[in-house]
Amino acid sequence: MKGKKSLVFLLAALLIIGLAACGGTSGGDAAAPPEDDANALIVVGFSQVGAESDWRTANTQSMKDTFVEANGYKLIFDDAQQKQENQITAIRNFIQQEVDYIVLAPVTETGWDTVLQEAKDAGIPVIIVDRMIDVSDDSLYTAWVGSDFRQEGDKAAAWIVENFKDKDPVNIVHIQGTIGSSAQIGRTAGLEDAVAKNSNLKIIAQQSGEFTQAKGQEVMESVLKQNDKIDVVYCENDNEAFGVIDALEAAGKTYGRDGDIKIISFDATNAGLTDTLAGKINYNVECNPLHGPRVEKIIKQLESGGTPDKKAYVDEAAFDATTITQADIDARSY
Amino acid sequence: MVMAENGKHYLKKITEHHLFLPLVCLAVVLLANVIKTPNFFQVSINNGILYGYVVDVVNRSSELLILAVGMTLVTAASGGQDISVGSVMAVSGAVCCQVLSGGQVSVNSFQNPFLLAVLAALAAAALCGAFNGLLVSKINIPPMVATLILYTAGRGIAQLVTNGQITYVRVDAYKLAGGYIPGCPVPTPVFIAIGIVVLVSIILKKTTLRLYIESVGINGSASRLVGLNSTRIKFISYVICGLLAGVAGIVASSRIYSADANNIGIYLEMDAILAVALGGNLLGGGKFSLAGSVIGAFTIQALTTTLYAMNVAADQLPVYKAIVVIIIVTLQSPVFRKFIALTLPAGRKPMKPAEAEEEVQ
Incomplete structure (x- = not known):
């Protein structure tokens, strides 16, 4: 009984303090010191x-x-x-x-x-x-x-165009992200646009790895059985790239900086950059958080009364396996 | 005439076997590939390991198969499904990796013994199963509702265990369970899945567990009246299901040598339930066939691999999958079976009792 009474009292007290805080404009009120700061x-x-x-x-x-x-x-x-x-x-x-x-x-x-x-x-x-x-x-x-996923896709596609200038055809395996996500739409558009503009680029397989390592690996296993000649694997995030690497490893293919198959990845997470430094991923485009x-x-x-642009993109870097250093990885907290 | 009668008799016996339709469905899905992918059944040794689409189907269906075994028992005993198995996989994978990494985000050597990690992971999974079992058997909450708790909370728990990070265990020994034992061309998950199926089959055969589960599933009150402890049997089936989800979780996490709490076993609970249904088991409980669920699990993975092999675009994939599943489920429905039995002129009358039995199945 006593407990109940004190509870009612407490609630009433809280209510009064609350009201005072809402109505208080003086700012000097002891009940509302945060508001003083807030001003x-x-x-x-x-x-x-x-x-x-x-x-x-x-x-x-x-x-x-x-x-x-x-x-x-x-x-x-x-x-x-x-x-x-x-x-x-x-x-x-x-x-x-x-x-x-x-x-x-x-x-x-x-x-x-x-x-x-x-x-x-x-x-x-x-x-x-x-x-x-x-x-x-x-x-x-x-x-x-936010991130300009389209620009990320363009950057990665530009790397392919640049590095395969003299090759025709360039067989590209495209492991997409979760269909419909903005990252997938932008990164896919970047690649598809480059393929439309450069006649030597050819997408020989396109399937979703749902942004996960397990699916990336499963899809790559399947792709490897149909296609013997693969030049580039375009993975839409690091996790998919890890899965693709495992699948290539199991099939005995060479990949990365010193291998036959070049791997493109996105996000540049810590684990992804570590693999880029190790030469397993050729090009990793950052998604800056x-x-x-x-x-x-x-x-x-x-x-200051100005009108900012409706859309603002964060600056994003890209890392090439031939130029990346340990310092690049250490500089990132993610 | 006698020969023909005999032949008809055998044919009828085969077509009425409870595994007939599940097997036909699996065969149809697999054979559909021959048209578009002639090399589908080609198996070779490449880089020291077995290589081919069929190998992929068997390998990739391992986790699903392990889950389907547990799901079959739960379904038979409680007449409901455990929808938390995917999340329990994530919990088990998270515990396993976290113990092995000793709390670090990425390690290159085991920080704790492997056996300890596996036991801890299985204990966590069994605990999840026990929690589900308690809610279903003691408190009588409908299975779907009871397991919905861990379905949603499980991944949160897994996140808590891994501190919201993806824990990497970059040790070759950890990749064994989801990869290959050096010198052995067959993927390890296949051995684990076979081991689980054989083990559970032996337990069901050598003990009275099968009989108890089926009788509790058919009529719990009647079973109690004849002296069976229905509550305990339901409870045990959920613990086994949780434990098996734990095994599947370790395999899945070993495949990617990491604990990805958000993605390990995602949507796999639905596939496991589907595997049980495709195997010709009644989702309402009672009699069950483990072999049916195994075939069901293979069918689902065969379908996925087939769609990949046929280069179906990613955005259309779920649609094709749904269509095939609808066809298979319709083929196996009692209504459709009855329709077939009635339209086939041969043996209209004598088929009736057999049909009734089929429905109990």
Whole structure:
């Protein structure tokens, strides 16, 4: 009985403090010291998808490193654990807390109209990172920051064109990513465009490895049984490349820097770059997770009254097995 | 005349055998390749290992086969399916790699004994199975709902075990279970799968487990009344299923010498259920055929390999797969069998009792 009474009291007290905090504009109130800080700092609410990969972890870390108090920011971070409901709740919370900017790394493309409209009504600019969103009204978000998968594909295709200038035909095996993902669409388009423009390039097999090592290996095993002459294997991420390497190894083929079959890969994860340094992967195009600085640039632009570009791409490098060094790998936290 | 009668009798016996249709389906899927890929059945030794599409089918179906064995027992005993097996594979792979790597992200030598890692992984998997078994047998939660918990939570647990990273164990000895034993041209997963099937078959044959599982599956209350502990038998079947998922998880993680919590065994639970159904087993429980599930597992992998061999575009792949599965399942449905039995003029009357028996199967 006593426990219940004290609980009621506690709730009432919390309610009063809460009301005071909401209504308090003085800022000197003892109940709301964070608001005092918040007035000086730019408050950024960041809703992240989750922590499913090294890439994602590096992405989160980049935001946390950029939006620190020393730089004049206060970051409110929310991990949505792969659920859109959680992200929508997080955005509503950000609106309630009257943050200055909302940064969203969306888990899916669709279903954001309502909650982004709420943010717009509240006058809070929304910056989308990584994946794109599909909304009926483009003014619902201020800008998008992410990887230009198409450009990544173009870079890799350019390497093939450059290195096989004198060869005809160049037999390419194309291991695609999960069909329909933006990374797959961009990277596939890059290669297919190059094939259309260069008559010596020929895709002899095209199948999805679903971005996994196991599927990449299984698909490559099958491809090897039909095609004897393979010059290039174009894998749309590092995991697929690992699987392809295992399949080539089992079939007794030579590959990589000193072998017959050249391997192209994307993402440039730590394990992928290690294989590039070892000469197993010939060319690895980076998918840069360090979005923080680019987002900060947009926020600075908005703060000074400017209009940032609707789409902003992060800078991305590419690594050739003949020129990569250990220092390149060490310089990366992911 | 007598000869013809006899011939008809044998034919009927063959066509009414419970493995007849599953075998026909497997044969049709495999033979379809001859048209487009004449070298489909060609097997050669390349680089010291067996090389060919058929080898791929047998090799790649190993994990599915192991899962299908466990799924068959669970289905027979509880009349429901364990949809958490794919996630349990991820848990087992994660535990195995994490023990071997001693908590590091990538290692080039074992940090702990291999045996310890395997035992820890199997213990974790059996624990998952026990959790499912407890919910289904003691608390009477429908199997799909009960196992839905680990279906969703399992990969989260695996992520926790690996700290959200992909743990690599780059040691040649670890690649044995999913690769090749030096000097042996047959992939190791095949031996593991055969070992599991033989072991479970012997247990079913030498003990009363098969009889108990079937009677509990047909009528749990009646079994209890005659003195069988239905709860315990259901529980045991889930523990076995979890344990086998653990074995499959170790094989899958050994193939990629890493613990990829997001992808190991993904969607494999659905394939395992399908394998059980394709094998002519009733998903409602009761009598079961392990051989049927094995054939079902081969059929599914044969279909995947066939579609790869035929160069079906990746975006159309699921559609073709679905169409073939629908055809196979329809062929084996009791309604279709009855229709065939009625339209075939031969032996319309005497077929009835046999048909009834078939349906129980």
